[in-house]
Amino acid sequence: MLGTSIRLTVESPDGEAVCDKILQRLSEIEQLMSVQIDNSEVNRINALAGISPVAVSESTWTVVTGALRIAEASDGAFDPTIGPLVDAWAIGSDHPRIPEPAEIAALRLLVDWKAVRTDSGARTVFLEKTGMKMDLGGIAKGYAADEAVRIATENGVRSGIMDLGGNLYVMGSKTDSRGKSVPWSLGIQRPDATRGEILGVLQARNCTLVTSGDYERFFEADGVRYHHIIDPRTGYPARSGLVQAGILSPESSMTCDGLSTAVFILGMEKGLALLDKFPGFSGLLVDKDHHVIPGKGFPVADFSMDEEATAPDAGYVLESSRD
Ligand code: AMP
Numbered sequence: 473m474l475g476t477s478i479r480l481t482v483e484s485p486d487g488e489a490v491c492d493k494i495l496q497r498l499s500e501i502e503q504l505m506s507v508q509i510d511n512s513e514v515n516r517i518n519a520l521a522g523i524s525p526v527a528v529s530e531s532t533w534t535v536v537t538g539a540l541r542i543a544e545a546s547d548g549a550f551d552p553t554i555g556p557l558v559d560a561w562a563i564g565s566d567h568p569r570i571p572e573p574a575e576i577a578a579l580r581l582l583v584d585w586k587a588v589r590t591d592s593g594a595r596t597v598f599l600e601k602t603g604m605k606m607d608l609g610g611i612a613k614g615y616a617a618d619e620a621v622r623i624a625t626e627n628g629v630r631s632g633i634m635d636l637g638g639n640l641y642v643m644g645s646k647t648d649s650r651g652k653s654v655p656w657s658l659g660i661q662r663p664d665a666t667r668g669e670i671l672g673v674l675q676a677r678n679c680t681l682v683t684s685g686d687y688e689r690f691f692e693a694d695g696v697r698y699h700h701i702i703d704p705r706t707g708y709p710a711r712s713g714l715v716q717a718g719i720l721s722p723e724s725s726m727t728c729d730g731l732s733t734a735v736f737i738l739g740m741e742k743g744l745a746l747l748d749k750f751p752g753f754s755g756l757l758v759d760k761d762h763h764v765i766p767g768k769g770f771p772v773a774d775f776s777m778d779e780e781a782t783a784p785d786a787g788y789v790l791e792s793s794r795d
């Protein structure tokens with residue numbers, strides 16, 4: 473799940489100790505929620521699908537219920553029970569494949585967020601149908617970023633960058649060389665570009681930006697790109713006309729993460745309509761012709777697409793600016 477490069481920057485006299493605490497927490501989250509780890513809580517839920525509810529930690533509970541909220545709001549475009557289809561396509565593994573239409577049709581019946589039963593009193597999660605499989609890969613990294621920020625804050629950090637691959641959280645503001653407080657500059661990746669190219673730079677303080685794209689994990693067959701974000705309505709990698717969806721918020725990286733995946737699947741019009749239901753969350757979408765469309769509330773005045781934009785502090789950092 474957290475199979476990504478993690479880059480933590482904190483302004484603190486004991487930065488190293490704080491980063492160690494954060495890394496420990498990220499590893500804990502992975503142990504609970506990764507489908508790659510045999511005895512993770514999520515895999516326990518999956519093993520008991522159709523059999524019995526499973527009591528889960530508060531962390532897993534938060535992410536499962538958060539995922540179900542996004543599933544409901546997106547009318548099932550985001551579906552945390554996408555597991556059977558993710559497994560069938562095996563994108564990002566050594567043996568990706570194009571499943572037969574009949575196989576896809578059968579597996580689609582197992583993808584059904586409405587068949588996830590939760591009991592808040594007992595804090596249990598139950599997948600009602602045998603063969604169902606939960607996959608929190610579309611949202612857990614956002615929760616991990618929120619937790620990184622929580623721990624940093626609890627340890628006195630006021631300023632820093634939590635960069636978990638496509639999940640970025642900048643805390644407070646940056647102190648420039650003259651000791652002045654200035655916004656962070658966040659690099660937004662140019663879809664499809666070779667590593668090191670940016671689409672633009674956003675000047676921002678205290679916010680999270682999460683990006684989903686079709687270039688993150690994919691394989692190609694007969695000139696078609698099959699990527700890792702599956703549309704539950706078709707069972708195939710989503711083709712909504714978007715190649716990238718970035719979601720910005722001063723609040724929850726977890727919600728941004730779920731929304732970025734959902735908006736990517738829903739496409740421009742329905743994606744922007746979904747964001748309307750989430751005040752405080754705004755989008756920057758890129759379509760397949762590489763038009764960049766800011767949604768309602770996106771701070772365009774702080775966003776620069778200047779080719780010569782200065783190397784960002786965070787996010788899609790130019791190789792030359794790495795420290
Ligand atoms: P992200 O990179 O955040 O957009 O998440 C992509 C990951 O989410 C995939 O690798 C899958 O683990 C999972 N996923 C794929 N399709 C969906 C979907 N329709 N709903 C929820 N999660 C999904």
Ligand code: MG
Pocket residue numbers: 609610611684728729730731732733734
């Ligand atoms: Mg996501």
